Amino acid sequence: MSTTAVSTSPNIATPTAAEVFAFADLEICAAATEQWPPADLDVGDQVPSVTGYVRRIHVDGRPLHAKYSLLGVSLVSLLRGACGPWPQVRATQQDYVQRTDALIGREAAQLRLLVELGRPRVCPVVGARRGVLFTESVTGPSLAQLLMDQPHHSAGLLTGTFSELRELHHQAAVQRLGPAGAIGERSIAGTFQRKFNGLSGPAYVQRLGADRCAVDDREEVVEALKQVVVRLHRLRGRVLPQPHRRVLVYGDLKPEHVLFPDGPDQPPVFIDPGLLLAGTAVDAAKLISRTVLTLAASRPGPETGKHVAHGIGVFAAGRMKGLSVKACRAWLRDVLVLWLMDSVNILTTYLSAPAELPLPAQGTALVGRAVALARMLDRISADLTTAGGPGAVWDGALDYAQAVAV
Structure with a gap:
């Protein structure tokens, strides 16, 4: 049974945010x-998140x-009942944190x-035990902030950030992380x-925004996203074959996950990896998707x-430089489909979050702009299924x- 199917069941006494956080x-x-x-x-402030539970903490x-991750699922899924009632979650969590494949490990x-x-x-x-990961805090502006503050440097900021992954994308790096160490849960297409998927997917979409959107806005968003999901299902099998050359990709490459403690002219520091085996188009697509969402939120x-x-x-x-015309068209199609999938994934996660779950500032802003985003995704996905070549669709997508941003 899918987690979405469980989470929408009315008969499950779902965990509350208060008991999960405590x-x-x-x-x-x-x-x-x-x-x-x-x-x-x-122990300091909670860092709002829809995935794991994060706290600031000072040690001496x-x-x-x-x-802290509960059962390796998002907080949204957990609070919607995907893993059962709270006593069951607590009992299962005690075993989960001991597993060698636990997400935090x-x-x-x-x-x-x-x-x-x-x-x-x-x-x-700096430490990892009892299912808790302790990491150094990183200060400095994020890539998201720099893109908004220095938009005329966007090309250099995006290209420079991506170039930091060169060693990771090298074929030799694949051997350093076995299949068991990958975080496939953060795959765009897999998510x-x-x-x-299945019968639970339409039910999930139908309930989007119930706790977050005004009625009229919610109706338009749900109808648009229904069409987007149908189109992406059709496109997924047609334009996303398994890449011939799979490498280690960062997986969770977001502008807010790239920080510049030494200034924008020095190498950045990355947080929250989700390494998995895939084609490099996955990292490019997520970076583009989340940059556009940063525009929408800001x-x-x-x-x-x-x-x-x-x-x-x-x-x-720059990513297509040196590729044949055919390879450029294929890369653009893959990136466009993955971009749309990623944006749908995160927007629907925010829209399905229960009201008691604090959203990050960007999540709150995107919920408020759900209509504009749904229209954008609807138009780009429609163009992908009807327009001639990916080049024209790409130009239109950049216009959207x-x-x-306005």
Whole structure:
């Protein structure tokens, strides 16, 4: 049974945010006490997230982030009842954190591997136990912030960020992470298939925005996303074959996950990896998708929108340099489909979040712009199924991205 099917069942007494958060706080404090027995602990603010539970914490004055994952699923799925009632979740979690394939253990191993590779720079792991991952806090502006503050440098910022993954994308890096260490749960296509598969998918879409949107807005969003999901299902099998050359991709490459503690002219630090085996189009598509969502959430105006959309175009052109015409067309099609899938994945996660779950600031902003985003996704997906070549669709998609910034 899919998690979506379970989460929409009316007969399950779902966990509450209060009991989930209180339990996670206890586990974080217990893990910190075990890790640093004599230390002075100061638990700080919760970092709003729809995936894992994250707290700021000071250990003897040292600022850290503590991340806790319950059963490896998102907080949205958990609070919607995907893993059963709270007593069942608690009992199962005790066994889950001991498993070698637990999500937090894999993420810690990935960060350590990236430190060994040397690039990209990542936040160091300082401890991992009881299902809690402790990492160094990283300061400095994010790529998302720089794109909004310096939009005329967008092309260089996007290209420079992607170039930091060169070592990771090298074929030799594949051997350093076995299949068991990958975080396939963060695959764009896999997430889309899981969310919108079978009978549970339409039911899931039909309930979107119930706790978050005004009635009229919700009706338009649901109808548009129904059409988008249908089109993407058709496109998925047609234009997303298994790539001939699979490498390690970062997987969760988002502008807010790239920080510049030493300034924009120095190599950035990446956080929250989701390494998996795939084609490099996956990293490019997620970076583009989340950059456009940053535009939509920030609404910086037409001038910034124009510069950032141009920067995305320059970045994509650089990725296609040296490819044949046929290969360029295939790459563009893949990136467009993955871009749409990723945007649908995150927008529907925010829209399906229960009202008691605090959203990150960007999530709240995107829920408020759900109508504009749904229209954009509807138009691009319609163009993909009806227009001639991917080049024309790509140019139109960049125009829509520019418009959503206003």
